[in-house]
């Protein structure tokens with residue numbers, strides 16, 4: 001399974017094509033819309049999210065509520081396009097006539113300057129339109145298809161926020177996945193710890209008031225994955241590595257950890273590696289889950305726990321110094337609008353990109369043309385793992 005996305009932030013629409021989804025998987029636009037609407041929520045987002053109401057149009061690959069096995073085309077319209085038609089429409093645009101709208105002032109921390117140098121654009125709108133995290137709506141649409149597939153295989157996944165601006169949620173390892181889903185969904189910052197969640201909201205409000213931005217840490221938690229998904233035999237078949245790539249590729253993500261992650265560097269081996277246990281009913285398991293569900297690039301059968309670090313949003317009301325590429329003058333310009341914190345939204349994005357990688361690894365390993373056959377094969381494999 002693979003996917004491509006196309007579309008600019010203030011252009012007509014985002015388009016996603018997902019190829020390699022098995023036939024006969026139940027799929028409806030409501031499944032995808034739920035994910036898209038979750039991504040739009042979250043305390044700290046700017047005015048743009050009040051303009052958009054992301055809804056998918058399934059334009060190919062699905063008939064009467066089931067996938068056909070053909071590529072699935074997903075379209076999400078940009079409602080903001082109507083305000084940008086003169087700038088983003090297809091009619092030739094005379095940049096010289098409207099010099100005020102030419103973007104020549106790169107934001108530190110965004111893709112503007114590097115992208116302009118690479119593609120030779122003097123109007124950095126040509127960069128920012130595509131480097132914008134608006135594209136993550138298209139990634140969530142693709143991930144929602146994968147998530148739907150996983151759910152039909154009894155694999156559940158959720159993304160939530162662990163930390164914002166240094167405020168840490170207290171970890172409750174006993175929470176079931178259903179509890180994690182319900183609690184995070186009810187929290188405006190998608191946090192499992194109500195007290196910390198309230199402090200995070202205050203920190204976001206304060207950052208916004210000061211014209212600043214803040215980042216944080218998201219966690220994705222998955223239950224129901226059998227042991228042995230992925231492989232150790234070649235670097236690009238290691239599933240943890242593929243997940244790390246997908247997470248790192250989300251706009252503004254700067255690092256990835258599995259389980260205790262970087263903390264492993266500070267502990268002895270005896271305090272890191274998860275002891276193997278066995279019981280008649282469930283087969284093999286681990287006494288702890290410090291390694292976050294992976295050993296040797298393969299799942300261990302324990303919950304997958306992966307964290308991603310998001311830096312603060314680069315567009316600031318209180319801007320940093322930069323250089324105008326037209327005049328080479330130093331500037332400290334103010335901006336019209338931006339998110340002050342998008343960590344809660346990013347947790348939903350992370351959930352979906354991870355879902356895609358996991359579903360893809362499963363499809364590579366099992367019969368993938370027809371969903372009922374895939375389900376049968378997975379059920380049989382689970383039984384083999386239990387009796388191993």
Ligand SMILES: Cc1cc2nc3c(=O)[nH]c(=O)nc-3n(C[C@H](O)[C@H](O)[C@H](O)COP(=O)(O)O)c2cc1C
Nearest residue numbers: 110111131133251252313314315338339342345346
């Ligand atoms: C959900 C989400 C929303 C974002 N919103 C903004 C925003 O409003 N303003 C901004 O400058 N950056 C925003 N970003 C981050 C930029 O897109 C990102 O920093 C930029 O593409 C440069 O890429 P890099 O940070 O990965 O190097 C957002 C990121 C995500 C995931």
Ligand SMILES: C=C(O[C@@H]1CC(C(=O)O)=C[C@@H](OP(=O)(O)O)[C@H]1O)C(=O)O
Nearest residue numbers: 046048049131132133134137337338339
């Ligand atoms: C549009 C989305 O996020 C955008 C991501 C983004 C950026 O620079 O990454 C900048 C902002 O866009 P605008 O300048 O239009 O307000 C965010 O709103 C979205 O998440 O759907």
